[in-house]
Amino acid sequence: MGSGDHRQELAEFLRARRESIRPDQVGLPSGRGRRTPGLRREEVALLAGVSVTWYTWLEQGRRINASDDVLLAIGRALRLDEAGQAHLLALTDPGTTTIEAPKEAPSALVRLLDALMPAPAYVLGPHWEFVAWNDAQERLYPRLAELEGTRCNLLWVLFADPTTRDLIIDWDIHARQALAEFRSATSSLRHDPAMVELVDLLTAESDAFAEWWPEHDVSDFETRLRRFAHPSAGELTFEYQQLSPAEWPALRVVAQLAVPGDDSAQRLAVRHYLV
Numbered sequence: 001m002g003s004g005d006h007r008q009e010l011a012e013f014l015r016a017r018r019e020s021i022r023p024d025q026v027g028l029p030s031g032r033g034r035r036t037p038g039l040r041r042e043e044v045a046l047l048a049g050v051s052v053t054w055y056t057w058l059e060q061g062r063r064i065n066a067s068d069d070v071l072l073a074i075g076r077a078l079r080l081d082e083a084g085q086a087h088l089l090a091l092t093d094p095g096t097t098t099i100e101a102p103k104e105a106p107s108a109l110v111r112l113l114d115a116l117m118p119a120p121a122y123v124l125g126p127h128w129e130f131v132a133w134n135d136a137q138e139r140l141y142p143r144l145a146e147l148e149g150t151r152c153n154l155l156w157v158l159f160a161d162p163t164t165r166d167l168i169i170d171w172d173i174h175a176r177q178a179l180a181e182f183r184s185a186t187s188s189l190r191h192d193p194a195m196v197e198l199v200d201l202l203t204a205e206s207d208a209f210a211e212w213w214p215e216h217d218v219s220d221f222e223t224r225l226r227r228f229a230h231p232s233a234g235e236l237t238f239e240y241q242q243l244s245p246a247e248w249p250a251l252r253v254v255a256q257l258a259v260p261g262d263d264s265a266q267r268l269a270v271r272h273y274l275v
Contacts, residue, residue: 009190010091011061016216017078018044018059025079039078047077066092083184083220090187098192101125101250105132109245109253113137118265120238121255127194128154128182131251139268140228140236140256141167150194150201155182159206169227169235172208179212180219187218226256236264 019038023030028043033146045055048148050070050223057064068089075085096274105113105123113121120140122133130144130152143161150156157164158175165171202209221242228236238256245251258265 006091006094007063008061010088012058012214013088013091013216014059016080016214017080017084020215025233026077026183044077046073048074050074081219083180083218087184087187087218091205093188094191099126099189099250101109102131102248104247105251109248109251112253116255116257118269119255119257120265120268121253124154124252124254126189126250127186127192127198129194130154136265136268137256139229139233150197152197155198155202155209158208159202167228167230169229174224174226175208176212176217177219177222177224180217181207181221184217184218184220198210225259230268233264233267236268237262238264 019036020037021041023034023039026039026047028039034040041056041059042052045052048055048070050073054064055074058066071088071092072085075088078084080088095225109123110132112118113123113132116136117134118136120134120137123131130147133144134216141157141164143163144157147153151160155178158168158178162177168174186195199213203213204210223242224240226238226240228238230236237259239255239259241255241257243253243255245253
């Protein structure tokens with residue numbers, strides 16, 4: 001991501017997706033001696049019903065026009081889900097959208113975070129910066145109160161703070177999923193100065209981010225269980241859930257809810273003082 005031509009971003013996304021699809025996934029023979037990882041360009045063109053030359057130009061980032069219908073046909077050929085199709089269409093736009101969002105969490109959302117206690121919860125801004133959090137979230141991740149500037153961000157915490165890898169069980173699975181969700185959620189903001197600064201920082205400070213970001217994975221949010229190896233409360237399990245406030249659509253509330261029959265939230269509340 002950066003300030004380059006959005007056509008090049010579209011080209012990179014198409015190449016990454018094409019190279020990730022096996023021929024047998026789309027009903028084509030694998031064959032022997034394939035030098036190209038994934039599908040060939042001519043195979044994508046055939047499946048999408050477009051000419052090889054035109055598709056090749058699209059992957060080369062040339063200045064050609066492509067209707068939404070044609071792009072969606074290419075997306076189907078590449079087996080993109082709804083999030084992938086939406087991202088594909090978003091890449092035809094320069095990505096210079098600016099979203100107005102409160103710098104501080106509205107008092108109603110702060111009260112909501114408090115009402116969710118003892119479940120850890122927080123509010124994110126449009127670049128996934130932390131806007132507010134409750135006491136339980138700070139007990140789960142005590143360093144949160146120390147973060148400043150660009151580093152006060154969920155993606156930075158996941159990828160650039162080494163303590164997070166010890167805290168989150170199966171960190172690589174959750175980090176990859178979060179990265180795909182982040183890319184999907186911020187497509188229209190990808191050239192916003194704050195986004196460029198964040199991606200540059202993460203690329204410099206996280207080898208995993210630098211390796212995975214060019215893969216162009218995208219995904220809608222998925223409710224899931226997340227387990228933590230907390231240094232004092234032991235192994236904790238929460239259901240990761242996300243809410244979008246109707247009055248403040250640029251913000252999102254993330255709650256880590258108690259699982260029925262599990263006492264993780266209570267143990268976190270009682271034993272946090274041992275950290």
